[in-house]
Amino acid sequence: MNLKNISIALTVLVFGVIAMLFMQKGNYVNQAKEHYDATTAKSFKGNSMVLELVNNGLDLNKATWAIACQALQTVKTSQDMARLEAKFFPATKGTMSLANKTRRFEASSANVIVANFGKVEEDKKTGVKSLADLQSVDVSVLLGNVVTAAAESEEAEEGEE
Amino acid sequence: MDRKKMKILVVVDTVILVALIIILMTLKGGYEEQAKRTANEQESAYLEQNTQVLVEQWRSIDQYGMAWKLVYSMLSGAKTEAAFKANLAAIEGDKDARFKQISHVYTGAGINDAVQNGIYQKAGLAEGTILVKNEKNVKEVACGKDCVVKFTFAKGKMKSVDYSALVEYNLAKTLKIEKPAEYHFE
Numbered sequence: 154m155n156l157k158n159i160s161i162a163l164t165v166l167v168f169g170v171i172a173m174l175f176m177q178k179g180n181y182v183n184q185a186k187e188h189y190d191a192t193t194a195k196s197f198k199g200n201s202m203v204l205e206l207v208n209n210g211l212d213l214n215k216a217t218w219a220i221a222c223q224a225l226q227t228v229k230t231s232q233d234m235a236r237l238e239a240k241f242f243p244a245t246k247g248t249m250s251l252a253n254k255t256r257r258f259e260a261s262s263a264n265v266i267v268a269n270f271g272k273v274e275e276d277k278k279t280g281v282k283s284l285a286d287l288q289s290v291d292v293s294v295l296l297g298n299v300v301t302a303a304a305e306s307e308e309a310e311e312g313e314e
Numbered sequence: 315m316d317r318k319k320m321k322i323l324v325v326v327d328t329v330i331l332v333a334l335i336i337i338l339m340t341l342k343g344g345y346e347e348q349a350k351r352t353a354n355e356q357e358s359a360y361l362e363q364n365t366q367v368l369v370e371q372w373r374s375i376d377q378y379g380m381a382w383k384l385v386y387s388m389l390s391g392a393k394t395e396a397a398f399k400a401n402l403a404a405i406e407g408d409k410d411a412r413f414k415q416i417s418h419v420y421t422g423a424g425i426n427d428a429v430q431n432g433i434y435q436k437a438g439l440a441e442g443t444i445l446v447k448n449e450k451n452v453k454e455v456a457c458g459k460d461c462v463v464k465f466t467f468a469k470g471k472m473k474s475v476d477y478s479a480l481v482e483y484n485l486a487k488t489l490k491i492e493k494p495a496e497y498h499f500e
Contacts, residue, residue, distance in 0.1 A: 156317065156320045156321065156324060157320055159324055160320050160323040160324045160327060163323075163324060163327035163328060163331060164323070164327055166327070166331055167327055167330050167331050167334065170331060170334040170335065170338060171334065173338065174334065174337065174338055174341065177338065177341070177342060177345060178341070178345050181345040181346050181348075181349040182345075182349055182499045184349065185349035185350060185352065185353035185497065185499065186353070186497045186499075188353050188357075189353045189356055189357055189494075189497040190494075190497065192357045192361075193356075193357060193360045193361075193494035194494065196360065196361050196364050196494075197364070197491060197493060197494055200364040200365070200367065200368055200491050201491045203368055203371075203425055203429060203433075204367065204368065204371060204485075204486075204489060204490075204491055205486075206423040206424050206425060207371060207375070207419065207420060207423045207425060207485075208371075208484070208485045208486045208489075209423065210419060210420075210422050210423025210424070211375070211378070211419065211423075211483065211484075211485065213422070214419055214422065215378075215382075215480060215481060215483055216481075218382045218385075218386070218480070219480075219481045221386060222382075222385050222386055222389055222477065225386070225389040225390050226389060261422065262422075263418060263419075263421065263422025264422065289390060290386075290390065292386055294418075295382070295415075295418070296383065296411065296414065296415050296418070297411075297414035297415050297417060297418035298414075299418070
């Protein structure tokens, strides 16, 4: 009788150990999976954010560059410049400085261009002054030289239109 | 069951039990090591694949920046084939300016210096020249992944520049971070 009990207990134990063998594998696989999921999810989130932020940032950057380059091809007066700005940024207007003969357009603090004009013109009927004879477009901010353009904004006045 | 068979069963059970315990102890280390190794390998492969996308983005933006600078230079300065060559050489050669311009785009997008430096360490700057077509009257420069700017010349003078690809440039169409695949235990 005693022997019978021992043999039953041993048989149960054998099956128990077999079950443990399989559970042990599952346990390690789960631990590894958790680590893998956490690491890859963090990488996915972080890198996707960088990719997206930079891609979105390019939208402002390319539109500002486009204004600068198209201005060199088509713009003569500050009104032309205002129209070009509105084509790319309907909600943002540049600011004009009659004293400096410049028109500064700021899509964002990182995306700024300054158009330099040769003369100030006055509409004889309305007396409104504007700038004419585009000389150059300063893109130093777009090239990463942020200091240059920050100084330009000080004497800016509200643009026409 | 008679006593003799019981005895045999007890002996067999004991032998199996001891064998199983030995197997259990042996496999324990094996499973643990294997699970860690496969997880690390798959993590590294995924991280590397992700990093490669950011590397490609960084280099594309280098080309993008150089292309804009070249277009701007050609529109604001001398519009000749000789000026094109000189501008291109000057822009490509000024590596500090290139880094500054890329970094400016990233900073403007809200990416901090540490992340930028991490990418720059792996990406460097775009390799080779951006000049992808150099025929007598037609020059094309790469302006990023799947982006080309075309300059047309006649008798050494620039006739036109088509930079519409730059104005419409959209990296989101070509670069994507893939979701991680499921972990698999090999």
